[in-house]
Amino acid sequence: MTTSTTSESSAATPLLDLQALVAAVRRRRRLWCSLALLGLLAGAAVAVLMPPAPSAVTKVLVAHQEDQPNDTGTLIRTDVEVLGTTRIADKALRSLKSPENADDFMREYRGTGLTNNLLQIDVTGDSDAEAVARAKALADAFVADHVRRMRETANADTKALLDRRDDMQSELAEVNKAIGDRSPGNDPKASASVESLFARRAELTSRIADFDQRAEDARLGTPRIITDTQIVDAPHAVRQSLPKAAGTNAAIGLVLGLVIGLALAAVGTVVADRPVLRRDIAANLGASVISELPRRSGRLWQRRRTRAARERLTASLARTVRDSAEPVSLLELGCARSASGIALNVARALAAEGPVIVIDGLPGSQLAGHRAKPGGPTVVSGERAAAVPDEGRRLGVGSVAPGTAWTDLQYLGTQTVLVVRAGHGSAAWLHTVARQLADQDIPVIGVVLIDPDPRDRTDGTLWDGLHIALRGHGERSARQKGTGRRRTERLPMWAAQVPDNDQEAR
Incomplete structure (x- = not known):
């Protein structure tokens, strides 16, 4: 494989x-x-x-003729909808003697079905007393309407049952008359007809008794429903806690x-699409992350760690500049102040071995106000870079932000270290920086990441290709030897086939 x-x-x-x-x-x-x-x-x-506006609440126990233990709440939802009709609102407004419109009043109260037979009414008003009066009027209107509807339903059922009973009684009278008109005889057909009449009379008698019982139950059930439908929680104001x-x-x-x-x-x-993780920044720039620094000093207990990281970075970059035969530059992206501080620290570390000139190519004034001290580095602007003598070491500081003059970067240094703030540049711009530096034949030694994510555990080293830091030094060494040829990039390595068993090995 x-x-x-x-x-x-x-x-x-x-x-x-x-x-x-x-x-x-x-x-x-x-x-x-x-x-x-x-x-x-x-x-x-x-x-x-x-x-919130002053409000009042009351609870009404609603009994239904069709109540069942397995009811899913359809009846109480119907009661909630009935409460929100103009008929109930009009009755309540008439009892309150209020000229308010019913549609406007309906927006100021609502009903909630707590259980299958318990209805809660919430009402708002201009004051607590008005809200309580409105709640009582609505509860009374709903109870009266519910009782009226239950009574009308029971009366209609009773009337229908009694009418059906009367029809059966009329039919029973006809059957009795037919039985009385029959004369006794020994005719078999006449005997069968009489038996069928007696059976019909018995059936009609039973059904008449059943309809009488059902009508009686309907009349007796209505008072129970009327009695059970009542206000169980008197209207009271709701206390609002600010x-x-x-x-x-x-x-x-x-x-x-x-x-x-x-x-x-x-x-x-x-x-x-602005990369934050060191893995993504290294992949987009095509260079490994060699060091990290926080953007700020941080808390008191973190300053010692930050100072140690700055010292290690200064020593590493000073060693790189010292060992390099060609000038090195620091190019920043989104962290001009940090890049200026790093450049001055490196220049001070190298000043003990000889004169050091820092070429300021930054667009701002981070290095312009630096005052040279005896034995310290000298800062010159980018316009005067051509007039700087060749003796001593040169350290350029520039920017790769949008608007950079790419052809001027080679005057700051033929090798560079990118100082990039995490999450500042987009992935497209990081690609642009890498491509422009490659076109200018400026190898990237490495990337110094400023303000990294403290929880970033990704690897900023490019393991799937040549290390940029090593490639930069390798190219320069090859040029110094007179080859004049850039080392070609390494092609992808194909994994060797491993035999799965002894037979394949043989």
Whole structure:
């Protein structure tokens, strides 16, 4: 089985890198923390500036003729809808003697089915007394309407049963008359007819008794339904707690602000496509990450670690510049101040061995105000770089931000170390930087990552190709030997076939 490193790396690239997405969203914590705080303050402000209107609540026990133990709540939902009709609203307004429109009044109350037979009515008003009066009027109107409907239904059922009973009684009278008109005889056919009449009379008698019983049950059930339908919880005002309302609204605003902030941060991360992990930055620039530095000094207990990292980076870059036969430059992307500080530290470390000239090619004034000290490095602007004498070491500092004059970078140094702030440049721009430096024949020794993600555990070394740091030195050594030929890039290595068993080995 043969495979190539290039095909493996391309096939393993996910469509959406969740690790990079989480890291980028975490770097935008100012955004979603600010939105969460804004939601918290907005929720608390709404509770204070827009307090809820005075409200009252009451509960009504509603009995139904069709109540069943396995009812799914259809009857109580019907009662809730009936409560929200203009008929109930009109009756309540008439009892209150209010000129308010029924449609407007219906927006100020609502019904909730707590159980299959318990209805809760919530009403708002201009004051607690008005809200309580409205709740009582609505409850009374609903109970009266429900009782009326149940009574009408029971009366209609009773009338239908009695009418059917009367019809059967008329038929029974006809059957009795037919039986009485029969004369006794020994005719078999006459005997069979009489027997059928007697059977019909018995059936009609039984059904008449059944209809009488059902009509009686309908009449007796209505008073029970009327009695059971009543107000079980008297209307009372709902006490509003401002601290509780403010806390609830603040919590809701906090959650909503946090969710919106995280969503915006995630969408912005995907759209901007700015690498944060050292693995992605190294892959886009085509150079390995050789060191990392925080953007700020950090907390008190982290300053010693940051100072040690700066000293190690200074020593490493000073050794690189010292061992290099050609000038080295530092090119920044999104971290001009950090690049200036690194350049001055390296220049001071080299100043003990001889004169050092720092060529300032930065667009800003980070190095322009530096005052040269006796025995220290000398800072000159990029315009005066051509007039600088060749004696001593030169260390150029420039930028690869958008708008860079790429052809001028070779005057800062024929080799470079990129100082890049994580999450600053897009993937497309990092590709542009790598391509432009390659076109200018400026090899990249390595990348110094500024403000890295503290939870980044990815590898910033390019294992699937030539190391950029080694390639830069190798190319220069080859040129010094007079070959004048750039070392070609290494082709993908094919894995050797390994026999699966002894037979294949033989």
